Amino acid sequence: MGxxxxxxxxVTALMVVGLQIVLSLTGATYYLTQITMSAYYALVVxxxxxxxxxxGQVSLGHAGFFAIGGYTSAVLTTCNLIAYRDNSLIAWCxxxxxxxxxxxxxxxxxxxxxxWAALAAALLLTSLIAxxxxxxxxxxxxxxxxxxxxxxxxxxxxxxxxxxxxxQADGISNVPPFGLFDGLQVNGRLPFxxxxxxxxxxxxxxxxxxxxxxxxSHIGRALRSIHQNEEAAHSLGVNTYRCKLFTFVLSALIAAxxxxxxxxxxxxxxxxxxTVMKSIRYVAxxxxxxxxxxxxxxxxxxxxxxxxxxxxxxxxxDAVFGAILIGIMLLAPQGLLRKPDFRAVLSFLxxxxxx
Amino acid sequence: xxxxxxxxxNLHRFFGGLxxxxxxxxxxxxxxxxxxxxxxxAGKTTFFNLIAGTLWPQEGEILFRGKKITAQKPxxxxxLGIARTFQxxxxxxxxxxxxxxxxxRHLRMRSGFLACMLNLPQxxxxxxxxxxxxxxxxxxxxxxxxxxxxxxxxPFGRQRLVEIARSLATEPALLLLDEPAAGLNIYETKxxxxxxxxxxxxxxxxxxxxxxxxxxxxxxxxxxxxxQGVKIAEGPPRTIQRDPEVIRIYLGDDHAQNIES
Numbered sequence: 001m002g003x004x005x006x007x008x009x010x011v012t013a014l015m016v017v018g019l020q021i022v023l024s025l026t027g028a029t030y031y032l033t034q035i036t037m038s039a040y041y042a043l044v045v046x047x048x049x050x051x052x053x054x055x056g057q058v059s060l061g062h063a064g065f066f067a068i069g070g071y072t073s074a075v076l077t078t079c080n081l082i083a084y085r086d087n088s089l090i091a092w093c094x095x096x097x098x099x100x101x102x103x104x105x106x107x108x109x110x111x112x113x114x115x116w117a118a119l120a121a122a123l124l125l126t127s128l129i130a131x132x133x134x135x136x137x138x139x140x141x142x143x144x145x146x147x148x149x150x151x152x153x154x155x156x157x158x159x160x161x162x163x164x165x166x167x168q169a170d171g172i173s174n175v176p177p178f179g180l181f182d183g184l185q186v187n188g189r190l191p192f193x194x195x196x197x198x199x200x201x202x203x204x205x206x207x208x209x210x211x212x213x214x215x216x217s218h219i220g221r222a223l224r225s226i227h228q229n230e231e232a233a234h235s236l237g238v239n240t241y242r243c244k245l246f247t248f249v250l251s252a253l254i255a256a257x258x259x260x261x262x263x264x265x266x267x268x269x270x271x272x273x274x275t276v277m278k279s280i281r282y283v284a285x286x287x288x289x290x291x292x293x294x295x296x297x298x299x300x301x302x303x304x305x306x307x308x309x310x311x312x313x314x315x316x317x318d319a320v321f322g323a324i325l326i327g328i329m330l331l332a333p334q335g336l337l338r339k340p341d342f343r344a345v346l347s348f349l350x351x352x353x354x355x
Numbered sequence: 356x357x358x359x360x361x362x363x364x365n366l367h368r369f370f371g372g373l374x375x376x377x378x379x380x381x382x383x384x385x386x387x388x389x390x391x392x393x394x395x396x397a398g399k400t401t402f403f404n405l406i407a408g409t410l411w412p413q414e415g416e417i418l419f420r421g422k423k424i425t426a427q428k429p430x431x432x433x434x435l436g437i438a439r440t441f442q443x444x445x446x447x448x449x450x451x452x453x454x455x456x457x458x459x460r461h462l463r464m465r466s467g468f469l470a471c472m473l474n475l476p477q478x479x480x481x482x483x484x485x486x487x488x489x490x491x492x493x494x495x496x497x498x499x500x501x502x503x504x505x506x507x508x509x510p511f512g513r514q515r516l517v518e519i520a521r522s523l524a525t526e527p528a529l530l531l532l533d534e535p536a537a538g539l540n541i542y543e544t545k546x547x548x549x550x551x552x553x554x555x556x557x558x559x560x561x562x563x564x565x566x567x568x569x570x571x572x573x574x575x576x577x578x579x580x581x582x583q584g585v586k587i588a589e590g591p592p593r594t595i596q597r598d599p600e601v602i603r604i605y606l607g608d609d610h611a612q613n614i615e616s
Contacts, residue, residue, distance in 0.1 A: 210472040217471035217478055218457065218464040218485065225447045225458045232445035235407055237433035237462035237525055246468050 005212055008295055009205060016201045020194065032197045033188070034309040035302070039200035040262035042301030045285045046207050046294060047254030052283065053292035053335075054215055055247045056227030057138065058146045061153035062255050063278035065126055067160060069256025070263035070273060072122035074172040075165060076113040077264075085111055093117075104174050115178040115186075115264060122260050123253060130252035134245045150276065157274045171270025178264035186264040196265060203261065204298070207254060211294055223247060224292070277318040284325035288336045296337030359418065360385035360560060361529055366415035368401055368584075375401040376412070377584035383529070388551060388561045390571040390592075393581035394604060399564040400442060402581065403531050406562075407439045408432040419529065434462055438527035442534045442564075444514045448507035452498060452517055455506050456489035459524025489524060496520045512543045519550070529560045536567040548574050572596065580604075 023029050048062050081099065084090050090111075093099045098117040104110055113121070137148040160166045167173075177187035185192065186199060214220050225233040226240050234240045263269040272278075285304055289296035304321075307313065313320040328336060361383040368376040375398045383389045391399050404410040406417060411426040418424070419435060427435075447455050464485060466478040493499045496516055501509060506517065515535060522530060532551070536544045544567060551574050555561055565571050571578060572592040580588040580595060582604045588595055595601055 213474040213478075214468070214472045217466070217474070217482060218461055219468060219471045221450070221454055221458050222461050224450060224454075228447040228449055229445045231409065231429075232441065232447070233458065234429040235409070235433055235439050235441075236459050236521065237430045238458065239430045250468070 005216060006209070009209060009212070012208070012298075013201075013205055016198075016205075020197060024194070029193060032193050034306050036193075036197050036200045036265065037262060037309055038302045038305035039197075039204045040258045040265065041282075041305040042204055042298055043207055043258035043261075044255040044282050045289070045297045045301035046204070046211055047251035047258075048282050049286045049289065049291075049294055049297035050211055050214070050223075050254075051247050051251040052286050053290075053294075053297070054220065054227065055223040055244055057244055057248065058142075058283070059149040059248070059251070060146050060276070060279045060283060061133075061149035061151075061156070062251070062282050063274050063276070064153040064156035065130065065252040065255040066259035066278070067156055067269070067274040068126050068129060068259070069122045070259030070269040071160060071166055071172065072125050073115065073118040073260040074175045074263050074269050076118035076121055077115055077176055078110070078172055078174055079112055080110050081113075082109055082111040102176055104176075110176075112176075115176065119178075119260055122256060126252055126256035127249055130249040131245070134248040134252075138244045138248055139241065150279070153274075153276050153279045157271065157276065160271050160274050167270075169271060171268060171272075173268035175263055175267050175269070177267075178261070186261055188265045188267055200261070200265075203257070207257075208294060208298060215294070219243065227292075277321070280325060281318075281321040284321045284328070286335075287328040288324055290335035290337035293335065293337055296335070300337070359383075360420060361562075362418045363402075363406070364416040364418070366402070366405055366412045366417070368398075368405055368410060368412050374584050376405060379415075379581070379584070379586050381579055381586070381589070383560060383562060385528075385560050386555065386558060387576040388555050388563065388574050390575035390578045391562065391564045391581060392566070392568075392571055392578060392595075396583075397581040398584040399581055400533060401584075403439065403533050403562075403564060406432070407437065407531060433525055433527075436526070436528035437531065438522035438525045438529075439531035440515075440518045440522050440533055440535060442537065444511075444518045446506040446509075446514055446517055446521075448505070450506055451503050452493065452506055452509070453486070453489055453502040455517055455521050456492055456524050457485055459521040460485040460488060462525055492520050492524055512539055515539065515543075515547075516550075519554075523554065523559070527559060529562065530554060532561060532563045532565075534564055534566060536565060536570050544570055 019035075020032065023031055044062055044066050048059060051057050051059055081090055090099060098114055099111055100114045101109060101111045133152055137145060140148055161168060177185045179185040180199070184195065184199065186196060188196070215223070222233065222238045222243050225236070225238060226243060230240055259269070259273070285300050286297050288304070289298070289300040308317055359382050363379060363381045366376050366379045367374070379402060391402065393399050401410065405412045408427045408429040408431065416423060416425050419437065422435075424432060424435060447458065464481055466475065466481060470478050490499065490502065493502050498513070498516060498520065501513070506514065509517065519532070519535065535551070536547055539547060548570055551561055551563065563571070563575065575592055577590065578592050578595045579586055580598070580601050587604070588598045588601050590598070
C-alpha cells in the first residue's frame, strides 16, 4: 500500500536516463547494446524471481520458455509464404494485417506473419505449454519439481536442435525488426541503438511495476505464505494449486516476452539460448539477487548478464555462473542481497554514527 | 433437513494396516465447545485432518450445516467456514504478524491476478479494509504492539495466539483447535481457556483436541474420548471423568476397578 513502493521505480528510471546521458557524453554508446540485451535477459530473471523467490517453486526450465517465445516469433516472421500469396487463407490474414511483405538483406521478397501477430501467437503458445506443463508438475515439491522442469528444458533444447524448422544447430537468422509504433522499432542496427535501450527499459520497468503490485497484494502474501508453510496456507483458504499454477504461467510468459524481443533485437536466435546452462544461469542470478528480492534480481540480472556479454568471464562463462550458484547455496542459501541484511547494516551504521 | 450444525457419520481412515479412525460418529451442536481427548495415537489429529480436508476418509460422511463436505480440499473447507490451528504452530515465519493475519483474510478478497498486478482501485481499497480488519483482530488479542514483528521472533506462547487469531480472521463458524495448550505454562493455559470461552461467546463453535485435562474439564460442554481410533465415550465432562472405560485407558485396569467398587 501507499506509493512508497514506487520510489525505487522512479529512481531506476532516472538512473537509466542518467546512464544513457553519461554514456553518450563519454562516447561509450557501444555499451548500450549489451545493456539492452541484458535488460531482456533480466525480464526472465524478474519472472523467475516471482516464481522462485516468492512462490518458492524452482524452475530449471526457464530458458525453454524464453526459447518458445523467441523461436515461435522467429519462425513466424521468417517463414516465406510468398508462394502461397494467392491462397485465400493467406489473403484473409493479409486483409487483417496479420501478414506483411518485406525485403530481407539479400533483396529477396518475403511474405511472412507480422511481428505483432507472431508475438500474440508466441505468447498464446507459451501459455498453452506452460499450463500443460504446470498442471502436470506443479504439485511436485523441491527436488522433484527441479528435476521435472529440468527435463522440460532438455526436451525443448533437443527439439530446437533436431527440428529442421528451427534451423537445428544454426538457429534462425534474418529475423526482421519489430515495428512497435510509428518510428519505434525493436531493431539491433546502429541508428536504433538509443531508441532500443529505452524500449527495453520501458519493458523492464513496466514488468517490475506489475510484479511489485502483485507481491504487494493479497495474492503476493498468499504466494509467500505458500513458500513458508503450504499446509497452513491451504488451511486458511488459499487455493495453493491455482496460485502456484498462475505464477508459473505468468513467469513463463514474462520469459517468453524477453525471448521474443531479444530475438527481434538480435535478428536471430540459436540453440545456445536454450541450453540447460542458461536456465541455471537465471536461477543463479535470482539466488544472488536475494531470492525474494525483485530489485536485487533486476540489479544482478543486468550486471551479470552485462559482464557476461562483454566477455569478462571469457570462455569460463558457464563455469562462473555454476560457481556462483554453488557458492550461494553453500555460503548464503537465503540469497545474497537480502532485505533483512540491508536493514541490519543500516541500523548498525546508524548506531555507529550515534554512538 | 437435519438441523445438526456439524456431524460426522461412521468415519473410517486406514494407514496401511492401521485403523486410525474407526467408525467415528460425532454431532456438534452450534455454539458448543466440544473436546476430543484420548491417549497418544488415539487418532485425534487424524480425525481433525479428515474434517479439514488434509486427509480424506475412506468411508463415512462429514456434514456441515446440512451440507456434505466429505473429501473436499482444505481451501474449500476453509471457504465453507471451518478454520483450524495445528498441533505444532505453523506461522509464516518470515512474514510479520500483521501479514500472517492478513493471509487469513485471503478468502474475503475478491480481486484476481490481473487486478492485483494492475493495482486497480478496488484492489487497494480491499487491501486497506483487510489491513484494518487484521489490526482490529490484533487489538482484540492484545498483539497490536508486535504487529510488525517477524513471526519467528515471537515467543512460543504468543505464536500460539497469533495462530488462533489468524484462523479467526477467516471468519469461521467452526474452529478446530489441535492441542492449543501444548507447550504453554499454567498462566498461559488459563488465558487460553478464557480466550476459547470468549470465542464461543462470539457464536463460533469449537472442537478442541487437548491433553490438558483441567482445561478440557473447565471449558468444554461435551467431551468425546477416542482410543485406538474408536469412540469409546461421549458426554458432559463430569460423566466422562467417572466413566470406567475412560479411566481404564488412561490409568489402567486397577484404577477402574477401584473406582467401580
